[in-house]
Amino acid sequence: MFYWFLKWIALGPVLRVIFRPQTEGAEHVPDDGAAILASNHLSYADWLFMPLTLTRRVTFVAKAEYFTSPGIKGWLQKQFFSGAGQVPIDRSGASAAEGALSAAKRILGEGDLFGIYPEGTRSHDGKLYRGKTGVARLALETGVPVIPVAVVGTDVVAPPGKKFGSFTRPVVRFGKPLDFSRYAGMENDRYILRSITDEIMYEIMRLSGQEYVDKYASQAKADDKAAAAEAARADDERGETRKLAS
Structure with a gap:
């Protein structure tokens, strides 16, 4: 409930009025049922603008520190990230990837939308980098479709390394769902995982128009x-x- 208050009553209208984000292909996102939204990652503002263009909640994983800080500030921070569709994950240990995968499977198992950035971190120069295969493993283990997403302009609104940027109208483009059911049962084949991931990244590149670099x-x-x-x-x-x- 707090999420809807945050999105539609507090933060959502402000972002809509100021930035007027544009949406393309939102009809590719199902009205119900699980799906993976695999997006490029230009700015820390991506997770605000992409869900804002949909009527359904999109859940991401976030650093556990956002949920465990002490004091009133820590409590407010926890409420904000929880309400905005973020779930905590300890990303410092060797089991971080497995923890994120487990959380994602739980969310998808409940029929919800899960947002993921296959690059693993924000692009520092606006280019699109090689995707990590966790998104492919998640798709095969859950059997849900992957919807490629391109967010454009958020690196102008909130540039990497800076608190504030300049004004532009961000664009969020949703591609057609990708079905990988033909690879069912092959989630332990690293060549299959790489092939699926590269296909997803190609679609993101096509939607975003970014230069692709075959490097993490x-x-x-x-x-x-x-x-x-x-x-x-x-x-x-x-x-x-x-x-x-x-």
Whole structure:
């Protein structure tokens, strides 16, 4: 009940009036029954705008810290994330992926919509990165369809690394449901899992228009960070050389 208050009475109308998000293909999302919504991930605002375009609740997993912080602030934070369709998951341990999968299966088993970001983390440069195979395993183990989703413009509203961005009208595009029932019983075949995941990512790429990079987003971030550090070190060395030469 708190979720509907948050969405329609408090936060929803504000976001709708200010940003006027556009929706395409919402008819591909079933009016009832379970489905996986597999989306690109440009900004922390994605999980606000994508569910806002639907009449059904979409549940995601979120860091357990959002639900366990002490004090009044912690309580308000817990109410906000719980009401907004988030469920806690400890992402620090080795069993984080299994915990997320278990939570997702429970949600889908109740006939609800589950939102997932196959890239595993936000894109730091607007490109679309290689998907992790958890989405494929989830689809095969539950037998529910996967609906590819592209969220466009949220990285302008809330850019990575910044609290505030600039105004634009975000667009949320829903693709046709993908049925992987032909692979039933093959959830332990890593080649099948990779094939399914790549098919999902291709559809997301087609909907979003993003450049695709066949590398995990976390690795791309680490590589770019290392390259930036190396460039800064080289600049420092050149500066020291100029000082010595003068």
